[in-house]
Amino acid sequence: MPNCDPPHAEVLAVEGLAKSFRMHHLDQTLHAFEGISFRLLAGEFLLLRGPNGVGKSTLLRTLYRSYLPDVGQIWFNHASGRIDLARAADVDIALLRRREIGFVTQFLVARPRVAAQDIVAEPLRRAGMAGDAALAEAQRWLAAFGVKRDLWRAYPTSFSGGEQQKVNLARALIQPPRLLLLDEPTASLDVGARAALVARLAELKAAGVALIGVFHHPGDVAALIDRDLMLSEKKVFDVAV
């Protein structure tokens, strides 16, 4: 668990990371970013900056391995050693996602007939917490993000975007990961939920969670940011010969 880490232990070391997308039907390659290197310590908050379309979200998704990098290393210090996320086996990535690497987007993957409180409790149950305790904790977080009690047992498939996002956040933040990736989590949040989110992020940071985020309005989290990484505009299309 992250709070067992010595303070300022290195969580992530990214070296020479590049990502492009080969679009076979167009015979084109889209270069998203290249030469990305940075380090991240436990309890640090790194803000990704740069104009729209510069590859901030793409970088987050590459770190999470939703995208496969072209070259470079993503050294991640996990509970029992060091692993290169750029090349790790798919099942290892899946395991780390369950236990140590969280990702928050602005979209909830709602599932039919699963109640909001069960969606939120799921990560705790999967980690072995008893059903009742996990449910109580889930309800506490739904309340903290301002989801009305009447909705806890309802299916989020029918919720508004803002309410879905609260469920999404409660689920993503209920269990402290070692590394948390945030892709515009404040989009579509009301003031109360935004405050709850910022409070929770401060708590996670204090507990030693390393955070990397993309924010449309970084002002929301200004007090938490330690460093930023500026992504520069150099996106080019290659047409293969």
Added chain:
Amino acid sequence: MSAMQRLAPVLMPGAPLLTLSGVSRRYGAVRALQDVALTVWPGEVLGIVGESGSGKSTLLRMLNLEDTPDAGDYRLALPESPGNLFALGRFARRQLCARAIGIVYQNPHLGLLMAHSSSGNVAERLLIAGERSFARLRARAREALEASEFPLSRLDDPPRDLSGGMQQRVQLAKAIALEPALLLLDEPTTGLDVSVQALVLDTLKRLQRDRRITMVIVSHDLGVIRTMADRVVVMRHGRVVEEGLVDQVFQDPQHPYTQELVHAKL
């Protein structure tokens, strides 16, 4: 630039449940499977996608030991560890399938006796495994049907009188009655109404979550695979052309065929 080669797993405790390697099968001039390899870890859900004729259903039939390949090795990490399952004789195969593997077919006629009662269909599976007490047969069949969210008021109705969604629940109950190590699903929701499809998928998800059943699911429907699977294998012309985490294969497909498939469906 193409993506980097991935390393062998180092964090997973234990061993894969299912290991398939070098599987090839020809039917006359048709090369249905060519050097196919799969690995599935305990508790994982592996999806197999591809167009009709890609070999995905043939592959599932191999996993259910309904057919033998021309070459290949298939192992399940079970306590009794019988080695290469393709080398087993007819009787040993039948025993192993009944005990360790459950299957749900797209076509319920393949998996069910349509004129027998629903509970009888499930009990038959238990009989094969040696259960003889009528009371226990009935209780276990009922339990499996309940876990599959089948309405207990219809226990005695034959599948031919049930809707498509209900028939799939009977197949599912039959498949899980013996708590198999491996559950195979061949287009389990294809042909059902969209709303019924969602309910059946939800039941499958529930079962997976509560019982940690290892599943291999074949579907041409990427939405089904995205809902159900952790990892996905993409097949074309009898070969695996790509495999990866579901979100990665669907968001950043590498192979030209996968790109076509993803862009056509989304």
